Amino acid sequence: MTRFVESTITFPYKRSLGPVTGAFMTALADKRILGVRSGSGVLVPPMEWDPVSGAELAAELVEVGPAGTVEAWTWVPEPTEAHPLDRPFAFAFIRLDGASVPLLHAVDTGSPAAVRAGMRVAPRWRGRRVGHITDIACFVPGEDAQVDGPDAGAPGQPVELMDYTAAVTYSTPVPEMADRAVAATRERRLVGLRCPTCERVYVGGDRPYCPVDALELGPDAEVDLPTTGTLTNFIVVEPVRYPGQTETEPFARVFVLLDDTEVVLTYQPVIDLPVHDIHVGVRVTAVWAPADAPVDTFSGIGRPMGSLLGWTPSGEPDAHDPDLVNRIY
Ligand SMILES: [Zn+2]
Structure with a gap:
């Protein structure tokens, strides 16, 4: 049976909000929460279309809350960097006063024993707000909205764009x-x-x-390959800051033509070869993880390399074949 490996790429993305979500975000910066009328109900967050019937809504926005009632909740004991709070908290469905559907948000109570369905909660606003759902830092027990620190006020401009982290998950047969x-x-x-x-x-x-x-x-087509070669091309990557980036200094990925073959390994890591010393023709040899501590390394384009950590200069004189730079694949 074929084995599959699942991979997720996440990346920062900017989206335009449109007239309804844009108005919702703009109001958040002003410490107000808006819903939209849909039939006899009020949807929060507001939408342009009714999620049940698909019918276009009239964009009749109404203010709801700010307090509401917890309808259901789950405790998050170990928050990650993707969570809204850096301490244990509850994710809860909160029915804001005047809304007909619950809003999902964080509730900060300190302990799961302090959360229950039916409890009343109100927003704790951030002092500095930008027009985003995280302008509500979380909800807290009680009827009265709070503000974290000094209130910097609303930015004063309509919010039209939103930054968020997009994610694409896919499976690949191995x-x-x-x-x-x-x-x-x-x-x-x-x-x-x-x-x-x-x-x-x-x-x-x-x-x-x-x-x-x-x-x-x-x-039956399997053959052993040499573990020495010559560097034919290279790339120096200047890392930019994005969520999940762990590199802080420029680093290289190199192409290695294996000796006595036509095989080029692409986007390989280098070891003990400083970025400013990298050039075409460097003779290199494979570096392996210790047999008792196997690792799963990946090339710069995600190909599994197992315990092959990368390539290091062998100390031999450079190769001087002018055709080397044409050996990309
Ligand atoms: Zn063939």
Whole structure:
């Protein structure tokens, strides 16, 4: 049975809000919470279309709350950086006064024993507000809204755009050969697949076929590859700040042409080779994780490298073949 691996890419994204959500966000900066009339009910947050019937709504906005009643809740004992509070809190459905549906938000009570369905809560506003749902830092027990620190007031301009973190999750099938290639790295071996027809060698096993001959390559096509090579191309990445970025200094990804083969490993990490010393022609050798401490390294484009940590200068003189720079793949 095919094994799948699930991956999630998250990235910062800016979206335009439109007249209804924009008005909601603008009001938040002014410490007001708006809903929209839909039939006899009031939806919070307001929407442009009725979520049940799909009918376009008349954008008749009304103020609700600010206090409300907790209808249901769940405790978050270990908040992550993606959560609204840095201490344990409850996520709760809060029916704001005047609304016909609950709003999901954080409730800060200190302990789960202090939360219950039916309890009354009110917003704790941030002192500095930008027109975002997080302008409400959280809800707190009681009837009266609070403000964290000095109240800086509303920015005074309509809120038309919102920054948020988008996420895309996808699954990829993992060919058996890819698992075998990673297993080989535990024994400090690099394996490839040699096409019996054209004799081209493919590395990594995540694409176990020869695209030229349209031929699937099985275990019998497996060959051991050299673990020394020559640097043919490189990229220096200047890290920019975004959520999840852990690199702080410029770092390199290099292309390595393995000795006596046509195989180029792409976007590989380097070890003990400073960014300003990197150049085409550097002779390199593989660096492995200790056998008793296997790791799962990935190339700069996410290809599994197993216990191959990267490449380090071998100390040999540079190679001077002018054709090296053309060896990209
Ligand atoms: Zn072939």
